[in-house]
Amino acid sequence: MINLEWFRTFKVIYEAGTLSAAAKDLFISQPGVSLHLSSLESFAGHRLFDRDTRKMVATERGTMLYNFIIDHMNKLEEAEHIFRRKSKAEKPTVSVGMSMEIFQHVLEAHITDLPFNLVTRFGDCPQMLQDLNNGTLDLILTTLKGTQHNLDYRPFNTEKIILICGNQTDTREFEELLSQDNRPALREWLNNQVWYTTAYDMEYLKNFWSASFEALPSFRPKYVVPSFASILRCMSNSKGFAVVPDFLCGKELAEKGIKLAWDGSPAVENTLYFAKRKNTAYPDEIKYLEDILNKNWPVDEQVLSLLD
Missing domain, CATH: 3.40.190.10 (Periplasmic binding protein-like II)
Structure with a gap:
């Protein structure tokens, strides 16, 4: 019957490149590594590595075997890490x-x-x-x-989702439309502005827009950046709009690099x-x-x- 430790040893030899390096990584002797490999090759009926004085080079069969087992071995090693019993002295x-x-x-x-x-x-x-x-x-x-x-x-x-803009943004027309609660005109005006959003999550913008206009945004943001912090840095003392959680904006609002454009109606809270x-x-x-x-x-x- 095959021993699953042979596969672990094979994987480490393939990745380490030498028997001595594999032995060091596995905390076993080099003869032990050689025994595991020879046993696996005997089971498979094929040579899995070409040996030379400097490096173990996988044969075609060895490469095929590695590609077949690597995902399964990684899963088993992850399970081993998650479920192994921790010693009392070890920090969780x-x-x-x-x-x-x-x-x-x-x-x-x-x-x-x-x-x-x-x-x-x-x-x-x-x-x-x-x-x-x-x-x-x-x-x-x-x-x-x-x-x-x-x-x-x-x-x-809770976090409240708000509309902010750079302090150089001319919002006079927007404020006039807002005072009239002219939602179609507000939506059209905002559609024509410069917008920022994050690369990983546009749900904040979609939820704010749906609550305020009962529709999804019809524009494509001009700037897609890695995070809300990036948005705040880029917009500070500049122009443009973004929808962000309120708790992130305190410092920038206090320093007046950005300004609150609208807190939405109805307000959006998560x-x-x-x-x-x-x-x-x-x-x-x-x-x-x-x-x-x-x-x-x-x-x-x-x-x-x-x-x-």
Whole structure:
């Protein structure tokens, strides 16, 4: 019967290039590596590497085997990492998913003080929910609630979606149309402006537009940048419009590099949830992170006064 360790050894030899390097990576002796390889070659009935004094060069059969097993081996190694029993002396590692902006504004300054290891991933809510459900994430911050029965959601804050513009933007006509509540004219005027959005998520713009005009945006943003922070930097002391969460804008509004154009009507608010698995292995660590996020969530009086 084939030994799955032969495949692991084969994979490491293929990637390391020599028997000695593979032995070092696997923490076994070089004769042990040679034995695994010769056993696998005997099982396969073909030579998998051409040997020379400097490097192990995969044969055509060896390359075919590597390409066939690599995805499966990576999955098994990921499962090994996730499910192996941790020693009491080892710090636990908690994997968290959230937006890049929340990480930068709320959590980044505190990670060096955490009493456990942290792995952070950025992504959209559907993908993070899937990763939470399959065990590769332990906690996420999401505005979307999924249908998975093993996930627990707890609301912790809200974000309001607002329309901002650079302080060099001439908004006199816009303000006149807004005072008249002329929605068709407002929509047409905004369609002809310079727009910024993020590369990974246009849902904020779509939701704001749908609430205000009962339609999806009919324009293509001129500038698509990596993050909301990039939008704020690019728009500051310039022209253009963007739809962003309110908690990100306090500093820029206070410094008057941007200005609030409209808080929408009806207002668009998202509830942010802590989501975790009901049978999480890290309840104390997750509670620690939730407390940090609750305590340090930005409440900016500048934004609140403009929205009132």
